[in-house]
Amino acid sequence: MALSSMTGFARSHGASGPYAFEWELKSVNAKGLDLRLRLPPGWDELEAHAKKRAGELLSRGTVYANFNVKRANALSAVRINEDVLAAVVKVAGQLAGKIDAVAPSVDGLLGIKGVIEVVEPESDEEEDRVAKAAAIAAFDEALQNLVAMRRREGIALGQVLLQRMDEIERLAKRAEAAPGRKPEAIRARLAEQVAALLEASERFDADRLTQEALLIAAKADIREELDRIASHIAQARELIGKGGPIGRRLDFLAQEFHREVNTCCSKSNDIELTNTGLEMKTVVEQFREQVQNLE
Template sequence: MTYSMTAFARKEQSFDFGTLSIEIKSVNQRYLEPTFRLPETLRPVEMKLRERLKQKVKRGKLEVNVRFYAQSGADSLGVDEARLTAVQRALEKVQAQVTNTAPVNPLELLQYPGVLIDEALDIDAVNAALLNQFNDALTDFLAGRTREGEVLANAIAERLDDITTIVAAIREEAPEWVQTFRDNLREKALNLGAEINPDRLEQEVVMLAQKADVAEELDRLDGHVKECRSILKQKGAVGRKLDFLMQEFNREANTLGSKATKESITRNAVQLKVLIEQMREQVQNIE
């Protein structure tokens, strides 16, 4: 099963205590790089969210945005004294180092994240709801990755079919190469007015045929196609394996092109490189 690194999911739900909104989006990235944005009130639950995410996702640059809109009345607001004390101590250190600082407005202290709290808010209930809602959003997110991954896998499979067809076509033309070498050498010798030694001619043909032999490259290309199909069926993160395999594909196509002495073979080698580059672009989005 192939998974894409590009996906998006959003969940919003209203509760007695307010409304929770969760968004998860991701793009391709070599490693797993999650970023969480949530209110300070819910910050203690961030580690659990990270752990659940890492259990399901292995690669990608992810953004998780959590928004919370409380429904409690303004008369239930209170102050987190521990948080306020910590902020005041930090200000005292700054004032000790910086001279002529302006006095701090108490309202500014209240605006610092986590200082002003809702005393009527059941934070445990909010955290529990957040975890459940995050699981739902993560499920939708993974489903999106799966659907997109299937599209990528199908696109790669189509190009693998094309590569197999091109390799087979080159194999059919390969036996003609030796005869082409022989004819070219005989023609050059005749143009020079030289007497043709059949044994010498055959030796030259064999040497040139060995230099232009692409059987090994064709065998490797067939092997890479089989390996690629096998990897696409594996579970988990396979993007790095496929990325390495694309490099091997490209290496064989380059060698094949450098050995080509026939126009049709050259065209096929170029087409191979086009297909390989198209696959490489798809692979960049696979987990």
């Protein structure tokens, strides 16, 4: 199963009877799936189908779906509200006898709110039913196009993530081979610390000194962290190979990578090992940033 990104864009167009319409879908990153529809009045019944289909094909992402529709050859009719006009003329006549005013003009009367009414053309139920079915089909087309685009981006992201795994593996091998991890280097550091203790005090407990030396050696050992990093690399490669909605699981692995690399840096008392750990930390952060875009 292919990987999918959470970002994408798609459009579809359609027409039915007097209606011409367009769907525009855009998806961005999100923790879950959230479909946000914008529908014109009278087309609300499309919402149930849109949410159902989006839930079947998508797992994560905020999807903005805008539906625009125009009705061709449907001119609105202009009608005079005779009752309102008569009432306005009557009031004007009553005022004419009381005040010195110019008689109202035709355009002045027509400009009064309520005198002119714009009547929308009556719709045909069968035409509307067929048009809504066509709009649903157009939404499915746009959604399929969005899914296809997200998958194309997901494939590209998968290649980038595998490259990051290769880089982390290379740096982990460099850390393992660092001169500061060799027994002779550790012995030399311990000898320096023992000499410092002897110089500070002539009285010391030999057993305690041995225990402290062993403790220092144990704290400096990053074998356990390197083993866990190798295990995380194997898991990440396996997940990317299987595909599907794995974004959350890879994000968890990225956090585990970060924890182990931080521990390696904190244990390091060798400049080369520290620099390698910092490089690895940068690559882990790049990995996590890319994972945020996966479904």
